[in-house]
Amino acid sequence: MRISTKGRYALRIMIYLAEHYTFGYLAVKDIAEEEALSPKYVEQIMGKLTKAGLVNAIRGAHGGYRLTDSPSHYSVCQIVKATESSTDFAPCTNVDGSPCPRHTKCISSDVWQLVQSTVEEMLDNLTLIDILRMQENKLGTPSLYLTYLSHFKKN
Amino acid sequence: MRISTKGRYALRIMIYLAEHYTFGYLAVKDIAEEEALSPKYVEQIMGKLTKAGLVNAIRGAHGGYRLTDSPSHYSVCQIVKATESSTDFAPCTNVDGSPCPRHTKCISSDVWQLVQSTVEEMLDNLTLIDILRMQENKLGTPSLYLTYLSHFKKN
DNA sequence: GTTATTCCCACTAAAAAAATAGGATTATTT
DNA sequence: AAATAATCCTATTTTTTTAGTGGGAATAAC
Numbered sequence: 336m337r338i339s340t341k342g343r344y345a346l347r348i349m350i351y352l353a354e355h356y357t358f359g360y361l362a363v364k365d366i367a368e369e370e371a372l373s374p375k376y377v378e379q380i381m382g383k384l385t386k387a388g389l390v391n392a393i394r395g396a397h398g399g400y401r402l403t404d405s406p407s408h409y410s411v412c413q414i415v416k417a418t419e420s421s422t423d424f425a426p427c428t429n430v431d432g433s434p435c436p437r438h439t440k441c442i443s444s445d446v447w448q449l450v451q452s453t454v455e456e457m458l459d460n461l462t463l464i465d466i467l468r469m470q471e472n473k474l475g476t477p478s479l480y481l482t483y484l485s486h487f488k489k490n
Numbered sequence: 491m492r493i494s495t496k497g498r499y500a501l502r503i504m505i506y507l508a509e510h511y512t513f514g515y516l517a518v519k520d521i522a523e524e525e526a527l528s529p530k531y532v533e534q535i536m537g538k539l540t541k542a543g544l545v546n547a548i549r550g551a552h553g554g555y556r557l558t559d560s561p562s563h564y565s566v567c568q569i570v571k572a573t574e575s576s577t578d579f580a581p582c583t584n585v586d587g588s589p590c591p592r593h594t595k596c597i598s599s600d601v602w603q604l605v606q607s608t609v610e611e612m613l614d615n616l617t618l619i620d621i622l623r624m625q626e627n628k629l630g631t632p633s634l635y636l637t638y639l640s641h642f643k644k645n
Numbered sequence: 646g647t648t649a650t651t652c653c654c655a656c657t658a659a660a661a662a663a664a665t666a667g668g669a670t671t672a673t674t675t
Numbered sequence: 676a677a678a679t680a681a682t683c684c685t686a687t688t689t690t691t692t693t694a695g696t697g698g699g700a701a702t703a704a705c
Binding site: 342347422423442443457458466 | 491497505574576592601604605609612616624629
Binding site: 376394 | 661662663664665666670671672673674
């Protein structure tokens, strides 16, 4: 019952992109260096995030990635679903995808379904901006993006 | 993010033991047959459940397993923790178990910790008796154990 | 003492996760 | 136009985990 490195790294990357949202496009090289991850692996993850529409990519020199929208628009659920290979707690299906023959009388599948829904609802309601606020709380200092925001809100 | 077969089978087995709680000790052979699982694999799982104190075992002819206590005393959380190899959503530790060096400034570990706590709390509050009631609701007929209970409660 | 069971642990096979590799494509810079 | 710096795509390899099997020892009943 563990989130894979893809999902975990993806969250870290998305948080990093959120913090530096005002910087424009950031290259894999920089993200990987800052987060101490393998650049090639980050590249792979970015591909998934791009396909899912969470980030925009620009190729060529001075290219890179940035969030397609501001940090408040991304939930942890979206990030996990975009990068994790299996998002379900229990596969109550056969290899071919058809439902397990015991499905109608088996109650344990309903239990896992219930757990799943609860987790998803929770992750759906946790956005990058929430996380940046948690971070501010933890560290005592706001991230660059929060500082930027407060600057504008103070008008 | 998936429960392994060990955890899933364990839940099914525990539900089965709950349903037949009044029957006394049940042998692996019978459990495996009823649940359509490999006897040897069930044996392994039973070992974990025994070590965790969830079931009692009696060896030798006419031996078998039964819940150490009545179904209301077991939460899904206990069952999962007893059988699943990794119970944490994210391992923010090095190989040796020491915390990740970025721990103090990394907020994503807190996110996973939060998710974890929420799930655990939920699973803690879901007991076998709750599941038997869900089952009664789904199938329209109570399990043997629920029938037994109602028999006594009607006094 | 034979039989039916749990117990224990080693082993293997298959699958999934984690990471690496290399070249194609695209855009910028010089 | 050529060199450079980036994403893109996908195949491959390595490592780890999962899933399951096997065999024999210990124990209790008959």
